[in-house]
Amino acid sequence: MKRHRSILILLLATLGSVFLITHLQAGAAPAPPAAPASGTDDSIDRGARALLVEGRRVFRYDTFGSEAFWGGKLRLHEAVLGQGLGGVGQGVSPKTALSLGLKVDAAALPKAVVDGIKSGAISLDKPETTVELLKLNAVLGLTGTFDAGKKTLTGLGIQCALCHSTVDDSFAPGIGRRRDGWPNRDLDVGAIVATAPSLKPFEELLGVDDAAVRSVLKSWGPGKYDAELDQDGKAKRPDGKSAATLLPAAFGLAGVNLHTYNGWGSVTYWNAYVAVTQMHGQGTFFDPRLNDKDQYPVAVKAGFHNVRNTPDQVTSKLAALHYYQLSIPAPKPPAGSFSAAAASRGKGVFEGKARCASCHVPPLFVEPGWPMHTGAEIGIDDFQASRSPDKRFYRTTPLAGLFTRTKGGFYHDGRFADLQAVVAHYDGHMKLQLSESEKADLVEYLKSL
């Protein structure tokens, strides 16, 4: 027993000195662990930062290989070039691009270009300038591909930032610093797509001719897009108006369970859906709910319920993209854009007599849990609700940052032109009997969110 103990002591002493010697020699730094640290504060913080940076890059700059569609099939870049530069039509000058709602990232412009635009030496009337802006990667949500010499525009791909970012107009209207997550309610997606020389893929999918596709695209108008048309083929609502919806905010999404106006799924579900079936990126998307020929005849024809492209340029980016969107806070309205005193009275109305907070639960302004309601509950038709896989519900819209989306109106299709109209709708539908001053206070509160 005694002998064993002394051997043990000897062994420990030897090990201890070996340890000391090696570490003193190595400048006292502990040896790196064999496996990377996991679960420590430091590794989590570093991982979070890496996801954020990569997610931002994907959101702003990744085309997911979509140039094979927008450039390769629709030849959209030829419309940008115009006949003069070897494309088709008049070409798209920066002025035209801005008038279609496209935005320019001022941070991507070198000083010489800024000076040239200011002095007028660089013309905003020529498609050549648009090509230069694309070379600088300065057009939000559009990326050009170029030949090896970086001379000729050979294709065009799109990004999330096309519809879900805008700029602060700090340089000029439509040119400024990026604002990720703000819906671009100036953007006329349909008019932009309709400049493409070929719309064959849409003709084939929808089973209609070129003129019919163009008329659908032109029926959307600024700030709208129809993300479900190439699944159910419904271009119009029963009342004959366009079935397109408003571009929603992509900020303030953390803590919210379901996304899209009619709750298709989580943020990451929808990101895969959009990247593969709407942006026509090269990736993987699986949702057997779409394999229903009565509800989604177009999806069934296109096989959208089970898309497998190789190489897959989407799946590896979903985690970072998800993380980034959850990191974008809802913006606060500028001071002076609402009456603080009226807003504070309006808060009482919102949480009390008007019962708004029963669905728009502060501070998320959406129910924790399953935030879905029928059209009848909120006093509207159920057309858009019926287009989602569960066919029945609208999701309670998170209300923070409402001031960024006043253009185009409120509710999924902008049916209420302003907040006064929204409040009047609830007042009638829910028989709230709000006084005129309560309604006005409620509107000021909504403006303050």
Ligand code: HEC
């Ligand atoms: C062509 C315009 C367009 C592009 C490009 C686009 N989106 Fe959207 N996005 C929409 C529209 C329209 C909706 C609403 C769809 C609906 O409710 O049916 C939407 C909905 C969303 C939502 C749901 C927001 C909510 O809570 O309701 C998120 C999140 C989102 N998009 C993120 C993205 C990301 C990430 C990308 C890139 C992978 C992307 N979008 C690309 C137009 C676009």
Ligand code: HEC
């Ligand atoms: C029964 C649940 C419910 C109640 C109660 C409710 N809402 Fe809503 N709210 C919704 C749903 C669902 C939507 C989405 C409707 C759509 O997009 O068509 C919505 C949308 C909105 C919008 C539009 C947001 C946007 O970006 O377009 C505003 C504003 C709003 N509600 C304010 C209110 C106010 C103010 C009250 C109280 C008077 C209220 N809501 C009561 C469920 C509710």
